[in-house]
Amino acid sequence: MTLVIGALTIGLIxxxxxxxxxxxxxxxxxxxxxxxxxxTLGASVVAILLVKGWSPWxxxxxxxxxxxxAGLVTGILHTRFKIQELLAGILVMTALYxxxxxxxxxxNVPLLDVETLASPMARLITRCSSNSxxxxxxxxxxxxxxxxxLVTVLLVTVAVALVIRWFLLTHIGTALRATGDNPxxxxxxxxxxxxxxxxxxxxxxxxxxxxxxxxxxxxxFADVQMGIGMMVWGLASIIIGEALAGRTTPGLxxxxxxxxxxLFRLLVAIALRWGLNPNDLKMVTAxxxxxxxxxxxxxxxxxxxxxxxxxxx
Amino acid sequence: MLDLRQIRKxxxxxxPNEVQAxxxxxxxxxxxxxxxxxxxxxxxxxxxxxxxxxxxxLDQGGIHIDGREITTWPEYRRAGLIGRVFQNPFAGTAAxxxxxxxxxxxxxxxxxxxxxxxxxxxxxxxxxERVRTLNLGLENRLDNxxxxxxxxxxxxxxxxxxxxxxxxxxxxxxxTAALDPKSAAQVAELTLTLIRQEKLTALMxxxxxxxxxxxxxxxxxxxxxxxxxxxEGQEKDRVRAPDLLAAFDQVRRREQLxxxxxxxxxxxxx
Ligand SMILES: Nc1ncnc2c1ncn2[C@@H]1O[C@H](COP(=O)(O)OP(=O)(O)OP(=O)(O)O)[C@@H](O)[C@H]1O
Ligand SMILES: [Mg+2]
Numbered sequence: 047m048t049l050v051i052g053a054l055t056i057g058l059i060x061x062x063x064x065x066x067x068x069x070x071x072x073x074x075x076x077x078x079x080x081x082x083x084x085x086t087l088g089a090s091v092v093a094i095l096l097v098k099g100w101s102p103w104x105x106x107x108x109x110x111x112x113x114x115x116a117g118l119v120t121g122i123l124h125t126r127f128k129i130q131e132l133l134a135g136i137l138v139m140t141a142l143y144x145x146x147x148x149x150x151x152x153x154n155v156p157l158l159d160v161e162t163l164a165s166p167m168a169r170l171i172t173r174c175s176s177n178s179x180x181x182x183x184x185x186x187x188x189x190x191x192x193x194x195x196l197v198t199v200l201l202v203t204v205a206v207a208l209v210i211r212w213f214l215l216t217h218i219g220t221a222l223r224a225t226g227d228n229p230x231x232x233x234x235x236x237x238x239x240x241x242x243x244x245x246x247x248x249x250x251x252x253x254x255x256x257x258x259x260x261x262x263x264x265x266x267f268a269d270v271q272m273g274i275g276m277m278v279w280g281l282a283s284i285i286i287g288e289a290l291a292g293r294t295t296p297g298l299x300x301x302x303x304x305x306x307x308x309l310f311r312l313l314v315a316i317a318l319r320w321g322l323n324p325n326d327l328k329m330v331t332a333x334x335x336x337x338x339x340x341x342x343x344x345x346x347x348x349x350x351x352x353x354x355x356x357x358x359x
Numbered sequence: 360m361l362d363l364r365q366i367r368k369x370x371x372x373x374x375p376n377e378v379q380a381x382x383x384x385x386x387x388x389x390x391x392x393x394x395x396x397x398x399x400x401x402x403x404x405x406x407x408x409x410x411x412x413x414x415x416x417l418d419q420g421g422i423h424i425d426g427r428e429i430t431t432w433p434e435y436r437r438a439g440l441i442g443r444v445f446q447n448p449f450a451g452t453a454a455x456x457x458x459x460x461x462x463x464x465x466x467x468x469x470x471x472x473x474x475x476x477x478x479x480x481x482x483x484x485x486x487x488e489r490v491r492t493l494n495l496g497l498e499n500r501l502d503n504x505x506x507x508x509x510x511x512x513x514x515x516x517x518x519x520x521x522x523x524x525x526x527x528x529x530x531x532x533x534x535t536a537a538l539d540p541k542s543a544a545q546v547a548e549l550t551l552t553l554i555r556q557e558k559l560t561a562l563m564x565x566x567x568x569x570x571x572x573x574x575x576x577x578x579x580x581x582x583x584x585x586x587x588x589x590x591e592g593q594e595k596d597r598v599r600a601p602d603l604l605a606a607f608d609q610v611r612r613r614e615q616l617x618x619x620x621x622x623x624x625x626x627x628x629x
Binding site: 213215216217218219220221223224227228230231232233234235236237238239294 | 412433434435436438439443445449450451452453454455456460461463464465467468469472473474475476477478504520521
């Protein structure tokens with residue numbers, strides 16, 4: 047049960063990251079590696095602010111804005127200074143490594159006994175369950191802290207997903223989606239496609255920053271290394287999500303991104319439980335994304351060749 | 360009204376690949392005139408349309424629409440005044456978005472785009488109504504991705520989108536060239552209907568002498584980045600496709616002569 051709750055919570059937190067990656071990778075069709083840096087940026091900003099005693103909501107908001115600023119820089123490097131999209135992201139990601147160390151002042155900030163986003167919910171649950179520090183759910187004893195975190199994260203993620211879905215259906219959101227699809231058409235319809243790219247990358251990395259902020263509050267520390275491979279992680283989740291929910295409408299795609307992230311996290315938790323060496327995790331994730339990107343096409347062409355041979359025989 | 364003054368554009372200047380694509384073009388298209396541009400491959404027709412639409416900066420010259428100078432406006436800003444249809448049927452629409460969403464984008468061309476829902480009920484009704492006038496049965500498929508349509512259907516929709524809000528100028532670059540003959544005829548007819556209905560000022564590039572003779576009120580002939588001849592009024596009404604081909608031949612023959620000799624001959628024989 048702890049495993050499931052942990053996987054659900056982390057899955058929901060990383061859903062924010064996946065939705066961010068979905069906006070850059072699928073909506074804008076922009077391969078944005080800034081993500082690896084901006085998730086850590088979100089975590090380090092929130093950690094330092096919480097240690098200084100800021101309110102968790104304000105701290106999370108500031109972390110989100112910090113992530114958005116990182117995306118803004120990548121977008122400007124790409125559109126204004128004509129730097130290739132991948133390189134623009136790499137530059138910002140590299141610079142963010144130093145920024146994160148500067149923000150935290152060291153490579154790791156623990157968050158012990160600080161007020162987090164889940165604290166109000168924990169107090170509420172404790173009051174309702176006559177002051178015990180565990181909670182009975184279907185016969186299982188769940189620590190109140192964990193339950194509170196799960197509920198809070200669920201509320202935040204669902205709210206954010208609804209806002210994104212609404213936004214993508216507005217006039218600006220429609221223009222944003224079209225920008226990734228056909229920038230020439232978007233310009234011919236009177237939209238500044240560069241502004242759209244910058245804006246899209248800023249929102250995507252804002253989500254990633256928020257994800258980092260929640261992750262730090264959940265695991266109780268921020269670490270300068272925690273962002274490595276996160277973009278690929280997001281990709282893997284999106285690909286699973288697309289297999290589950292399709293990608294025909296923004297609503298379905300967002301649903302898919304959330305479900306895919308949770309499922310991927312569950313799979314990883316189970317694999318680790320079965321003895322997968324945590325050191326191999328990134329390799330496995332990368333191989334998974336590779337397979338998911340390549341297999342559908344090669345299976346199709348193999349089938350095609352197979353049937354053609356049958357046909358000739 | 361479109362007013363071009365001494366437009367010049369050289370690609371790759373001062374390199375061996377230098378191309379003088381537009382060599383000082385002066386053109387005045389009065390309000391409500393439908394003009395066709397004809398010319399050989401590489402004569403600068405597309406470049407002229409791209410220059411007006413703002414795809415690149417000019418080396419020299421000025422562009423005015425309805426008395427407003429737009430020479431320094433970026434492409435997306437000019438789109439507020441200009442509607443465009445491209446040669447490639449896939450260029451004018453966003454393939455993965457639905458028909459309705461594509462049109463919703465066009466409905467806001469030149470307006471502020473805010474946080475209102477793009478496809479609220481009244482917008483939907485208006486879209487269905489105007490798509491029905493195309494007579495292509497697309498009003499029942501408004502929520503299908505536009506990428507699932509044929510080239511002709513997409514081109515018809517692009518045309519509808521380009522004229523949804525009355526553009527001050529409509530630019531059509533061989534917009535029927537990539538279609539099969541039947542769709543091409545349909546789209547050409549739709550073009551004429553829309554232009555006549557709204558009394559649009561329009562510039563259409565075409566390689567079809569038939570189209571050039573039948574559709575527009577004026578024919579502009581280009582060669583090597585210059586406007587070499589224009590037909591309008593009664594002369595345009597009399598001209599037939601073979602006459603246009605003959606005129607091309609004449610231009611080419613004149614070009615083969617040494618410019619000095621040509622000038623001499625011109626002086627001699629008027
Ligand atoms: N973006 C560009 N960069 C470099 N050269 C260009 C560019 N656009 C056009 N040219 C060159 O300018 C010249 C005119 O090209 P343009 O496309 O305007 O011809 P066109 O009259 O439209 O021909 P076609 O009938 O084949 O469409 C050509 O020599 C072309 O190679
Ligand atoms: Mg051309």
